[in-house]
Amino acid sequence: MMQMTNPKKKSVACIDLFCGAGGLTHGLVREGIPVVAGIDLDPACRYPYVQNNAAQFIEADVASVSAEKVATLFGQVDVKVLAGCAPCQPFSTYSQRYDAERDGKWGLLYEFARLTEETKPHIVTMENVPSVARHRVFKDFVSKLESLGYHVWHDVVDCSRYGVPQARRRMVLLASKLGDISLAPPTHSEPMTVREAIKVLTPIQAGQTCKKDPLHSAASLSELNMKRMKASKPGGTWRDWPKSLVADCHKQSTGKTFPSVYGRMEWDKPAPTMTTQCYGFGNGRFGHPSQNRAISLREAAVLQSFPPDYKFLPDGGDVNFSALGRLIGNAVPVGLGRAIGLSIKNHLVQH
Structure with missing residues (x-):
């Protein structure tokens, strides 16, 4: 078991629930927090998680994971850290009208609370969309932690202040039985920009894949969308286009209020929030700042602050935009994972 760099040389182990492709795990490990296992229901997460992180991947529904299993994974260590990001779809603006107890995904946060109560980790951390705080399940989660003696x-x-070149706001929770804990101050005085992140990547065309990196692949564009792309300005909207290029749905009164599609990014600002469909020009402001195409999967991953050599598919593997886009868009940004890891490391040194 790895040891923390602190005066008491305490051994530490972390388990990452809902680990996805490993964004949170990778950030924690890079800050010296050893992660022994990641748990996720999606089998597609196995390859990127295992290939990039010295941790075991367990394909399982967190609701079916027992306290005994978690305790075995932790082993005999001085400090146990339980981390995770429950699926955020139930907490989206669209889903706010649904009852927490009627959507199975809502209950996953209760399963997180169950494992916390049963395994008694010293530190707990969770990441999710900002709107999660408005829901009863989050308030119940916080109340449970407090009742168990956690600070x-x-x-x-704002993730862009922690080395994530993206306008991404996330709810972060830290809880500790050792004493007061909080997130470390921003590591960047100014937001990271698209230019800083992806300017060095090899130029490619729509529908093309870089020979040196299969993940640096851009989706193809129809003839009409290529015309729209060429008419798009960085930071602009479809309102800048000639009327002949505007989609029928946007000409209607109900569509005029949705300008944040078919847009190009700006070089000297953070990228928009990466989604599971960030590889599509028409799915948001995912047009490349200067090349006539949507951003590639690799660019999306780098904008999620994954290292440029992070492996998402095996050699010779098929580039499935939908599957890979899901892994990348759903990931916890590595930069935010590092901020959480730094915060835990500082906390352990202090206490």
Whole structure:
């Protein structure tokens, strides 16, 4: 078992629930927090998680994971950290009208609370969309932690101030039985920009894949969408186009209020929030700032602050935009994972 770099040389182990492709795990490990296992229901997460992180991947529904299993994974260590990001879809603006107890995904946060109560980790951390705080399930989660004796901190965080070149705001929770805990101050005085992140990547065309990196692949564009792309300005909208290029749905009164599609990014600003469909020009402001195409899967991953050599598919593997886009868009940005890891490391040194 790896040891923390602190005066008491305490051994530490972390388990990452809902680990996805490994964004949170990778950030924690890079800050010296050893992660022994990641748990996720999606089998597609196995390859990127295992290939990039020295941790075991367990394909399982967190609801079916027992406290005994988690305790075995932790092993005999001095400090146990339980981390995770429950699926955020139930907490989206669209889903706010649904009852927490009627959507199975809502209950996953209760399963997180169950494992916390049963395994008694010293530190707990959770990441999710900002709107999660408005829901009863989150309030119940915080109340449970407090009732178990945890010092709880949570707030909405601007990820661009922590090395994520993206306008992404996330709710971060940190809880500790050792004493007061909070997120480390921003590591960047100014937001990271698209230019800083992807300017060095090899130029490619729509529908083309870089020979040196199969993940640096851009979706093809129809003839009409190529015309729209060429008419698009960085930071602009479809309102800048000639009327002949505007989609029928946007000409209607109900569509005029949705300008944030078919847009190009700006070089000297953070990228928009990466989604599971960030590889599509028509799915948001995912047009490349200067090349006539949507961003590639690799660019999306880098904008999620994954290292440029992070492996998402095996050699010779098929580039499935939908599957890979899901892995990348759903990931916890590595930069935010590092901020959480740094915060835990500082906390352990202090206490």
